[in-house]
Structure formats: C-alpha cells, structure tokens
Amino acid sequence: MYGLLWDAIVNLLQLKYLLPLVIGTVAGVVGGALPGVTITMTVIIVLPFTFGLDPLQGLAAMTGVYVGGSAGGLVTATLLGIPGTPSSVATTFDGFPMAKRGEAGRAMWLGVWSSLFGGLIGGVVLIAATGPLAEVAVAFGPWEFFSLFILALSMVAGLVGRSLLKGFLSGAIGLVVTVLGNDPVMGQPRLTLGIEFLEGGIPFLPVLIGVFAFAQIMGDVERIGRGGTLHESLDRAITLSVSHLKVIGEILSRPLLLLWTSFIGVLIGVLPAIGGSAANMMAYDQAKKLSRHPERFGTGTPEGIVASESANNANVGGSLVTIMAFGIPGDAVTAVMLGALTIHGIQSGPLFISQNTQIAYGIFAAYLLAHPIMALVIALGARLMLRVVTVPKAALFPVVLVLCVVGAYALGNNMSTVYVLLIFGLLGYAMVKVELPLAPLILGVILGDQIETNLIRAIMTDADLWLFLTRPISGGLLAASVASVAFALWQHRRQRGRELPDEEADDF
Amino acid sequence: MKNSLAILAVALAMAPAHAAYPDRPIKLIVPWGAGGDTDVIYRTFQQDFQKRLGGTVVVANVGGASGTKGAKEAKDSPPDGYTIFAVHDSIHSTYYTGVADVNWTDFQPICLVTATPSILTAAPKTPWKDAKAMLADAKAKPGTVTVGATLGSTSHFFPAMVEKAAGVKFKYVSYEGTAARMNALLGSHIDLAESNLTQKGKADAGQMKFLAIATEKRMAEIPNVPTLKELGIDVEYAVNRGLVAPKGTPPDVMAKLGAACAGAATNPAFAEQMKKHGTIVHYLDAKGYTAFLKKNDAVNKQLAKELGLLKR
CATH class of the missing domain: 3.40.190.10 (Periplasmic binding protein-like II)
Structure with a gap:
C-alpha cells in the first residue's frame, strides 16, 4: 500500500499532474477566500475546464480546489473577520480578535498550520480506511444500500437547519425530482407529460449548480450595499511576518486538541452530506467545552483557531473516504467530484479503489500534496488575496453566474442542462426565502434513484420484506436512522427555549 | 481542449483543399458512457479508421435510457455522413421490449466490427x-x-x-x-x-x-472453461458491435465509410488490441452486415416474445 502511495506521489510530481493540482489549489484558496464564493461554487467553476484533461489530471485539480478552498477561507476570516466560506465561520471568532490585537501574522499562520496538520491527519484516515471500508461495501447487498441511503437522508434532514419538518420536506422534494423520467428498471416514462426534455430524467449536477450557486448568489445579491466596506479594515497596516517555529510549537503543544478536533472533522466528513460548515462549528464548540479556560474563547485564543481550521481540512479527508468507498458524496463538493468521475467514465463505488487503483492512489497523493502547496500559496499570495477580496460583489457575482451557466452547458453540450439550472436556481431561491434547507434536497436528488433501484433489487431477489430488518447490517442502519430522527427531535425540543444566533448558509 | 483545438486546426486545414467528403470532423455516437466496453472498442478503432478516412472522427458518448438516447440522436441527425452510430444488439432488444422507437431499420449498415462472446x-x-x-x-x-x-x-x-x-x-x-x-x-x-x-x-x-x-469452440485464453454446446446446451451468444449511418446517407459517402472500416477492422494490430478486451474481430461488409442484422433482429424478436417482453 505504501509502495503504491509512494509511486502515486512520484507520478503526481510530474508537471502534467502537478500543474493542474497547483492551479486547482490556487483557485481553491482564492475561491475560499472570496466572501460569497463557496468551495462548492469554485469546484463547479473549475469542473468544465477539466473535461479535456485525463481523469487523474482533472481529479488532481478538483482535489486541489477542495483542499485549497477549505484553507483559503481562513485568510479573510482572520485578517478581515469575514468568513471566506461557511467552513471558516468559527475561525473568525478568535482569529479576528487576535489579528485586531496586532497579531495578524500569528492568527493567520495558526490557521494555515492547523489546516495543514488537520488535513494530514484526515489524510492518514483517508488512506487507511478507504480500502477496508470498500471491502465492507462489497458485502453490502441491495438491502444494506437501501438502509444506508435512508440513514443518510434521515440524518441530513434531521441535523441540517432548524426545523425537522422543513428538512424532511426538502428531502422529499429531492426524491420527487428523481421520479421524473424513465423508471430505473424497465425504462417506462413517468411524469414526463410527453415532454421529451424530461424523458432522460433530471441530471443532478445542473440541479446542484442551480441550488448552490444560483440560489445562493441571488441571496447575496440582495445584501449588496448593506454592511461596512472591506476597504476600511484593509487600511490598517497588517504585518504577516511571524516565527513559524513558534506557531507550529503552539499547535503541537496541544496534541489532544488537534487530534480531537481533526477527528470530529473526519467523522463529519465521513457522514454523508454534512460538510465543512458543520465541522468547524462543532469542533469549535468541542474545543470550548474541553478547555480549561472557556472564557478566553472569542477573545483571540489560539485554541479556537486550531479547532476550527484543523476540523475543516480534516473534513475533506473524511468526505473523500465516503465517496471513494461507497460512492456516496460526503458533501456538495464531493458530489461534483462524483459527477467528474462519471464524466471521465469511472464508476465510483466499492470497486473503485481496486479497479482504478492508480486513480484512487492518485487522489490520495493529490490530497497529500495539496496541503503543502496550499501553505505555499497562502504564504506567497495572502497580501494579493486581500486585494482580490475587495473586488466589488456587483462585479464578482455576474462573472461567477456566467461561469456556472457555461459549466452547466458544458456538461452535455446542450441547452437542456442550462434550463435545469435555471429552474432549480429559482426553486432553490424560493426555498431559501421560506427557510427550507437546501442540503436534503440535493441529497434526495442524488440518492433517490439509488434508493428506488436498491429497493426494487432487494424485492426482486427475495420478496420477503422482513429481510430489511433481519439482515444485521441493514437492520442496524435502519435502527440508526430511527435513532437519528429521535435525536434530532430531542435536540430541537431542547433548543426551542434558547434562540440560536443567526446561522450561516450551509455549505451543503 | 487540446482535442477540440486539434479538430479545429484539422477542419481549417481541410476545408479549402478538399471539397469532397470528409471536409469536417465526423461524429461517432457511442450510446453508452465513457470507459464501457463499447467506448473502449470504438476509441481504439477510431484511430486507424480516421486515418483511412482522411478526416477527423470524434467519439461522442451519449449515454442514457439503455443506450436509446444516443440512438435517437443519431437517427435524427442529417444523413450526410458526418454522424455515424456505434450500434450493438441492444438496438433490437430495446425496440422489441418497448424501451425506444428506434430500430436498426432507421439506419444504413456500414460494417460489422467485433463480437464479444458471453x-x-x-x-x-x-x-x-x-x-x-x-x-x-x-x-x-x-x-x-x-x-x-x-x-x-x-x-x-x-x-x-x-x-x-x-x-x-x-x-x-x-x-x-x-x-x-x-x-x-x-x-x-x-x-x-x-x-x-x-x-x-x-x-x-x-x-x-x-x-x-457461449462460443462454438473453447477459447485459447480460458482453455478450462467449457462451451455451453459441450454441455448439451445449444446456445451461442456474443455482443456484436458495428457501425451504421442515418438512413438516406449518399452512396458515395457510404462507400468511403465502408472502405475505411474494412481497412481498420481487418488490420491485424486492431485484432491484437481487441484480444485484451476479450473481443474477436468479426468484420462483415455493408451487405453481409445487413443480412446479419436482419437475422439477428428476427432472433431477438422471437426471444422477446418467448420472454413475455414483446411490446410490438
């Protein structure tokens, strides 16, 4: 295994792979640093540029975006107090106060080095767990997959957003979307109303672009002109020079914190569809609870930065495990990567790692290499990035929107995917308005066909419905879905008393 | 990107010199995703095929609905020789089981290329x-x-x-x-x-x-695996892949396509490459392929009927 990994790293160091990886990482860091541009949007914008590349080149670029994006948010979060992406929200809590004290360099580099360490811990899990998990996944029959997908849906509906009911409603809309088009077994058209456009069903990538790029940008467009300008905070003289040894020492002198928050990041990454936006908040919360000085959190304590930034990069490793072992996207970014795999003709799923060993290890290598590249990019470009983030949103958003539409068109080289984007952009915008969470919708669209197909396969193999409960793994997964809904109910009841502060938009 | 630039360059270079077919890239529709058996076979085939044709051939994967989405697109394309279709036996079965309205009779056979025994x-x-x-x-x-x-x-x-x-x-x-x-x-x-x-x-x-x-004789690659015939089960079956063009494609264009296909399919290097994919080269010209398709169509119709899947 280590031989394979070594070969993959050496292979990736060739210019033809290194270049897309570096470009992807730069794009990720910049996209991550730009407030209002999420990692998901960045990866959507980069995707069409990878069509002409070979699969590993394309995936290396996407991995770079993912890793770079998860770290890039910290630049704006620490230096300007604005989270560049939802996954760096918690970084602002302590990063910005520290920077305001005049320790901008320390704040930023604490974030960068924590991202690097958290990411590498995530990498260890990724490389060690994917193979064994994939072997487990081969043993999964239709019953187990059905129950696993149900668990994924119930968890997302329960854990994302403030209302359980709204979560389920959103998931149900996603499931209905997958019913449109030909049925997955005999190809009978359903709910197509005789419209040829609907016959092939609704592809999920344009839906995802519509919901996560279009709808989100429309929301941001409404906010243009409100709030202070970035230029004021930039006028302060910022020194970024710092003793790296001291900063690294500060992080490594808290090994338990680093391990624990990275572990939280990985775990949330492994769970389907809860992305970095949840990972950094939960890790921050945990760090605060475990700290001997919880009162220092929010005033510029290094622990807060370490927790948030190690978790969101470790989260990337976890998400990659899920997609590579089970073919289930861990979050919106991996959902786009799943699409990219399909476009390059690679079937994700339990056999991915054994059938496409070279590409699987190539992704591992890209993930590991992206971290030092990310640190280098930030070291060289942090100052420049601060200039970029002050580009007026009125100029930035139209460009992002155009790139999204071009990306959607490039998926099938026809207009129908663009129409899908438009329809779901409007639907997503309407959902944001009535406070329906978007993540369950997307997961519903991604998993709906799979749930139906596996249900049908299970029944075709054996008509006995009790098998869903009596097969141990399947039964356990279903029990876990019931438990997760019960937990969500309990949690919502508990929170009803105290009103939560405003939540940021979910990254997934 | 590099590909499309190359196509553009070739297209520009060809345009003034040859008014005759082909003076622009030819689209070869593969009705399945990239990386599948059909895709791999035709991407190998395309390299020599386009050289012999004297023009660029671009493989376009149009997957979906059991391969019928690509079939529909090919059928609706202008019959000018600039769209050709990579067909296999599912064209008969999806027609008779009612998945799609496209049948082999909507096309003009160019040649049969390969057979992959089951x-x-x-x-x-x-x-x-x-x-x-x-x-x-x-x-x-x-x-x-x-x-x-x-x-x-x-x-x-x-x-x-x-x-x-x-x-x-x-x-x-x-x-x-x-x-x-x-x-x-x-x-x-x-x-x-x-x-x-x-x-x-x-x-x-x-x-x-x-x-x-399901072959007539055991295959050299797997000498220990018996044929169904040896076991007293009279079944021979293979997935047969060929090339067709939309109905109405001019005869001179069909002749050019046919000649290029004959050359590329019978090239020994191609047979060697196909071996790796468990596939035998089974070349038939337009006439032979038409008869083959006709016979295959009847067999599939009969099968669909016996399976209770016949919808027409």
Whole structure:
C-alpha cells in the first residue's frame, strides 16, 4: 500500500499532474477566500475546464480546489473577520480578535498550520480506511444500500437547519425530482407529460449548480450595499511576518486538541452530506467545552483557531473516504467530484479503489500534496488575496453566474442542462426565502434513484420484506436512522427555549 | 481542449483543399458512457479508421435510457455522413421490449466490427463447482437461482436463452449496466450473470467463477472453461458491435465509410488490441452486415416474445 502511495506521489510530481493540482489549489484558496464564493461554487467553476484533461489530471485539480478552498477561507476570516466560506465561520471568532490585537501574522499562520496538520491527519484516515471500508461495501447487498441511503437522508434532514419538518420536506422534494423520467428498471416514462426534455430524467449536477450557486448568489445579491466596506479594515497596516517555529510549537503543544478536533472533522466528513460548515462549528464548540479556560474563547485564543481550521481540512479527508468507498458524496463538493468521475467514465463505488487503483492512489497523493502547496500559496499570495477580496460583489457575482451557466452547458453540450439550472436556481431561491434547507434536497436528488433501484433489487431477489430488518447490517442502519430522527427531535425540543444566533448558509 | 483545438486546426486545414467528403470532423455516437466496453472498442478503432478516412472522427458518448438516447440522436441527425452510430444488439432488444422507437431499420449498415462472446458467470459464494452442478440445482429448485441483468438487454437475453435450452427457470434481478452487475456478482448478491473475457483477472483470482462460454469452440485464453454446446446446451451468444449511418446517407459517402472500416477492422494490430478486451474481430461488409442484422433482429424478436417482453 505504501509502495503504491509512494509511486502515486512520484507520478503526481510530474508537471502534467502537478500543474493542474497547483492551479486547482490556487483557485481553491482564492475561491475560499472570496466572501460569497463557496468551495462548492469554485469546484463547479473549475469542473468544465477539466473535461479535456485525463481523469487523474482533472481529479488532481478538483482535489486541489477542495483542499485549497477549505484553507483559503481562513485568510479573510482572520485578517478581515469575514468568513471566506461557511467552513471558516468559527475561525473568525478568535482569529479576528487576535489579528485586531496586532497579531495578524500569528492568527493567520495558526490557521494555515492547523489546516495543514488537520488535513494530514484526515489524510492518514483517508488512506487507511478507504480500502477496508470498500471491502465492507462489497458485502453490502441491495438491502444494506437501501438502509444506508435512508440513514443518510434521515440524518441530513434531521441535523441540517432548524426545523425537522422543513428538512424532511426538502428531502422529499429531492426524491420527487428523481421520479421524473424513465423508471430505473424497465425504462417506462413517468411524469414526463410527453415532454421529451424530461424523458432522460433530471441530471443532478445542473440541479446542484442551480441550488448552490444560483440560489445562493441571488441571496447575496440582495445584501449588496448593506454592511461596512472591506476597504476600511484593509487600511490598517497588517504585518504577516511571524516565527513559524513558534506557531507550529503552539499547535503541537496541544496534541489532544488537534487530534480531537481533526477527528470530529473526519467523522463529519465521513457522514454523508454534512460538510465543512458543520465541522468547524462543532469542533469549535468541542474545543470550548474541553478547555480549561472557556472564557478566553472569542477573545483571540489560539485554541479556537486550531479547532476550527484543523476540523475543516480534516473534513475533506473524511468526505473523500465516503465517496471513494461507497460512492456516496460526503458533501456538495464531493458530489461534483462524483459527477467528474462519471464524466471521465469511472464508476465510483466499492470497486473503485481496486479497479482504478492508480486513480484512487492518485487522489490520495493529490490530497497529500495539496496541503503543502496550499501553505505555499497562502504564504506567497495572502497580501494579493486581500486585494482580490475587495473586488466589488456587483462585479464578482455576474462573472461567477456566467461561469456556472457555461459549466452547466458544458456538461452535455446542450441547452437542456442550462434550463435545469435555471429552474432549480429559482426553486432553490424560493426555498431559501421560506427557510427550507437546501442540503436534503440535493441529497434526495442524488440518492433517490439509488434508493428506488436498491429497493426494487432487494424485492426482486427475495420478496420477503422482513429481510430489511433481519439482515444485521441493514437492520442496524435502519435502527440508526430511527435513532437519528429521535435525536434530532430531542435536540430541537431542547433548543426551542434558547434562540440560536443567526446561522450561516450551509455549505451543503 | 487540446482535442477540440486539434479538430479545429484539422477542419481549417481541410476545408479549402478538399471539397469532397470528409471536409469536417465526423461524429461517432457511442450510446453508452465513457470507459464501457463499447467506448473502449470504438476509441481504439477510431484511430486507424480516421486515418483511412482522411478526416477527423470524434467519439461522442451519449449515454442514457439503455443506450436509446444516443440512438435517437443519431437517427435524427442529417444523413450526410458526418454522424455515424456505434450500434450493438441492444438496438433490437430495446425496440422489441418497448424501451425506444428506434430500430436498426432507421439506419444504413456500414460494417460489422467485433463480437464479444458471453460467458455464463457465477458468484464466488455459490456452491457450484461447474455449470452442470448449477443446472442440476436450478432444475431441482426452479425460480431460486438469481440472475443479475439489464432487463430487456443483452445481459438478460443471454441467460434467458440458456434457461430455455436447458429447461430451467431463473429469477431475474435488475442491475443496469455491466459495472453494477459485476459488483453484485463479486458480493454474491446474485448467483449468476453474463460477463465476458474482460473479467478474466477476477475469475483467476477466485472472485467469480466462469461456468461456460457461449462460443462454438473453447477459447485459447480460458482453455478450462467449457462451451455451453459441450454441455448439451445449444446456445451461442456474443455482443456484436458495428457501425451504421442515418438512413438516406449518399452512396458515395457510404462507400468511403465502408472502405475505411474494412481497412481498420481487418488490420491485424486492431485484432491484437481487441484480444485484451476479450473481443474477436468479426468484420462483415455493408451487405453481409445487413443480412446479419436482419437475422439477428428476427432472433431477438422471437426471444422477446418467448420472454413475455414483446411490446410490438
């Protein structure tokens, strides 16, 4: 295994792979640093540029975006107090106060080095767990997959957003979307109303672009002109020079914190569809609870930065495990990567790692290499990035929107995917308005066909419905879905008393 | 990107010099995703084919709806020789099972290129040592042996022929596409499935069992796997892949396409490359291929009828 990994790293160091990886990482860091541009949007914008590349080149670029994006948010979060992406929200809590004290360099580099360490811990899990998990996944029959997908849906509906009911409603809309088009077994058209456009069903990538790029940008467009300008905070003289040894020492002198928050990041990454936006908040919360000085959190304590930034990069490793072992996207970014795999003709799923060993290890290598590249990019470009983030949103958003539409068109080289984007952009915008969470919708669209197909396969193999409960793994997964809904109910009841502060938009 | 630039460059270079066909890139529609058997075969074939044709041939993957989405697009394209279609036996079965309205008669055959013989394959956890044991079991307990298949397509028709010839009864489970079917077989979630020589690595590793091959004689690559005929089951089956053009394509263009196909398909280097994909080169010219398609169509119609899937 280590031989394979070594070969993959050496292979990736060739210019033809290194270049897309570096470009992807730069794009990720910049996209991550730009407030209002999420990692998901960045990866959507980069995707069409990878069509002409070979699969590993394309995936290396996407991995770079993912890793770079998860770290890039910290630049704006620490230096300007604005989270560049939802996954760096918690970084602002302590990063910005520290920077305001005049320790901008320390704040930023604490974030960068924590991202690097958290990411590498995530990498260890990724490389060690994917193979064994994939072997487990081969043993999964239709019953187990059905129950696993149900668990994924119930968890997302329960854990994302403030209302359980709204979560389920959103998931149900996603499931209905997958019913449109030909049925997955005999190809009978359903709910197509005789419209040829609907016959092939609704592809999920344009839906995802519509919901996560279009709808989100429309929301941001409404906010243009409100709030202070970035230029004021930039006028302060910022020194970024710092003793790296001291900063690294500060992080490594808290090994338990680093391990624990990275572990939280990985775990949330492994769970389907809860992305970095949840990972950094939960890790921050945990760090605060475990700290001997919880009162220092929010005033510029290094622990807060370490927790948030190690978790969101470790989260990337976890998400990659899920997609590579089970073919289930861990979050919106991996959902786009799943699409990219399909476009390059690679079937994700339990056999991915054994059938496409070279590409699987190539992704591992890209993930590991992206971290030092990310640190280098930030070291060289942090100052420049601060200039970029002050580009007026009125100029930035139209460009992002155009790139999204071009990306959607490039998926099938026809207009129908663009129409899908438009329809779901409007639907997503309407959902944001009535406070329906978007993540369950997307997961519903991604998993709906799979749930139906596996249900049908299970029944075709054996008509006995009790098998869903009596097969141990399947039964356990279903029990876990019931438990997760019960937990969500309990949690919502508990929170009803105290009103939560405003939540940021979910990254997934 | 590099590809499209090259295409553009070639297109620009060709335009003024030759007014004759082909003066711009030719689109070869593969109705399945990239990386599948059909895609791999035609991407190999395309290289020599375009050289002989004297123009660029671009493989376009138009997947979806059991391969019928690409078929529809090909059928609706102008019959000018700039769109050709990579067809296989599913065109007959999807027509008769009612998945799509497109049939082979909507096209003009150019040539038959390859045949990939089917192998009856069992899951690793099945108790059977060979095909005989499996058939005895299937006979003793009708309707219990599960077979994974893309319903209404070649992977369904092949086991159905075995079923009929051996007088047994299988139970079918829908697994659309080769990849899903092979996953299910590896995990022993189904007992049997159609596969081909591309899975030889897994069979050698004991991850699946080749029971019998549907060829006339044993194949040199797997000398220990008996033919169905040896076992007294009179079934020969292969997935046959050829090229067709939309109906109405001019005769001079058809002739050019046919000549280029003959050269590329009979090139020994191509046969060598196809061996790696468990595929035999089976070249037939337009006339021979038309007769072949006609016969194949009748066989498929009859099969659909016997399977109770006939919708026309």
